[in-house]
Amino acid sequence: MVPKDKGLMSMEHFVEIDWQQVDEIIEKYNGNREALLMIMQDISDIYNYVPPDVVPVLVNKLGVKESLVYRVATFYKTISLEPRGKYIVNVCTGTACHVRGADKIMDALEDHLNIKQGQTTDDLLFTLQGVRCVGCCASGPVITVNQKTHGGLDRASALETVKSYD
């Protein structure tokens, strides 16, 4: 566990990487370099981000250039090279949610968590992100917290939802 008073930058020192698990993930894809993105996504599912210490290992085992790993990691939105919170709150900003007031929900959550979208709370509990459509358009506005979807929200119920994870 991460002590609450530790800031974002010191986080890296606290992530203990389970190297065997990383190896297993790479093995699952037979060390195929075409699976680079999926390997990073699997690692991200465990740590909520891709710890930069993993990059040299990917370079080695997949036989790719370091620059490619960084290009892929920065091109795709599902990958972050910086630590993210235990709960990743995605506010859907797809068109259907937009016309039903997604920006108001984003405002309310920014206020409540005291961060801007794209940022993580100091206690590393929440990361707030805007996401372009989670495909639950009929239930908009929608937010997802990790893999759970919450629909039909307004300002008040969105706040309640996020508070329930506190």
Place this chain on the structure above:
Amino acid sequence: MAKLENREALKNLRNSLQAKFQDSKKKLISLCAGSGCGAYGTAKVYEKLMEELAEQGLENEVEVKLSGCHGFCEKGPIMVIHPEGIFYPQVQEEHIPEIVEHTVKNGELVKSLIFKDPATKKKITHEKDVPFYKLQKRIIFGNNGVIDPTEIQDYLSVGGYAALEKALFDMSPEKIIDEVKESGLRGRGGGGFSTGIKWASCRKHEGERYVICNADEGDPGAYMDRSLLEGNPHSILEGMIIGAWAIGSNEGYVYVRHEYPLAVKNFSMALESARELGLLGKNILGTGFDFDIFISRGGGAFVCGESTALMASLEGNPGLPRAKYIHTVEKGFRQNPSLLNNVETWANVPVIINNGADWYASIGTQGSKGTKIFSLVGKVMNTGLVEVPMGTSLRTIIFDIGGGILKKKKFKAVQTGGPSGGCIPEKYLDLGIDFDELTKVGSMMGSGGMIVMDQDTCMVDISRYFVEFLKDESCGQCNPCREGLKQMLDILDRICEGNGREGDIELLEELGGMMQKFSLCGLGTSAPNPVLSTIRYFRDEYVAHIRDKKCPAGVCKPLFYYEIDPELCNGCTLCAKRCPEEAITGKKKEPHELNQDKCIKCGICYDVCKFNAVAIK
């Protein structure tokens, strides 16, 4: 289950499952477990239902199926009780004891749960009579509500893999391609290119051919592919196996968004069970045909829906599109001939093979055949997925199936085609929609998103919204798209902030024309569509923003303010109670006042007032 070695084995299994399915006297409760209903709490309802059935000793008499998306997502979680087809919308945990006691045990209706049509206020008991479903033609989407997507037997019991059997044993690859060509099927992913011609040209090229399913559904507001992947994965799979056989391919890929975890899960299960039955893998049904499919998860980049970008991504690279001097059917994935079709296109293939090209071509319009699934969302009463024949009018979809606009507001426009599409105004409501008609009015089919907008939607804000989206998603390789979008956003930003200048509209048009001509890929060439179509049909709103510094819809905060009309306000105090800034004051039963200095224009008072006393100025 044991591997099926030949045609007879498949036929026998399917026949016995079909007979069992048709003769079943068991009560069947189908509970929607699609993502939309899931967001409203299907999991809890299911748990309670199983608990209640067990408590009543009914668990062996009643079958409960967690089905895929039924389409009427607005009213989720949806429950349908067969064989009667009793339709209960918005079912919650607390309703379960009543449902089990009355409907399941005694065959009586729970009156309080019966669906009430919002348009006519009439109560409707059966699923088939609900207007939302009644006017649809669900040849692709229909089985979603009756099968459990995680069970291959369920798919077989509704006649699944009959088309594959026919294709493998009764048709030559050439005949299959001709059939698809003659059906008139056009790609459902956006471009609308003839599927049959694409297949034929891929087969012509030598090399290790690949079959790819584009499930990178990136259009915000469209989710029919997600619902098919989650709710009926085998229909897509069957289409892909037929396609692979037709063009001579041994390896296929499904490129699906990482943001769709349930789709990934259900499709993976479908692959596994198909392998177990020998419908995928080596020597399929004893024909000597080898074919397998692998899943690749995309990383949330809109541009990866473009074919060349998708293939770059499949190869483990950033998803950068390339110029298409050489088509992907010749040199695509791994520099080999690649056949890429969208999810819905693949799901159409078994239907065509089963029923024949003539039957399929009898549905739809001259140039667009078959049905299309639209995701009807936004400010419309019944939101959800709607499958209608090509050529159905916008009015039928929005007002008859969709039940009209929410809160009796006025229809303003419908946006089709996602960020590459356009906004269609009221005067075209009677347009029969197909690929060609939508293009004529400056929009496009896209993947079938249909976002309804009312009087409270600002068209300048919407075009700003799309440009911002596309600016974030532009891959940055070519100047027209990268810089064009940035400049467009700057201009739209200043218009929405009240700093618009004379000549801005013309400048946007000029920029748009340049991008359409010179961008590298489809994302760039279609990127100006939302701007150009809103200028074409709603120029007066742009003028109001620029010249009068007003936002008539009350969206762009610097350009409007709220005011309480003392004539209409009866002093119910609701707005004052809900105002987060305490900006509204007044005595009970007397007109209230709004303090402009305190108001943050959050719009709560406007939303809650039942007497239309809060006005946008």
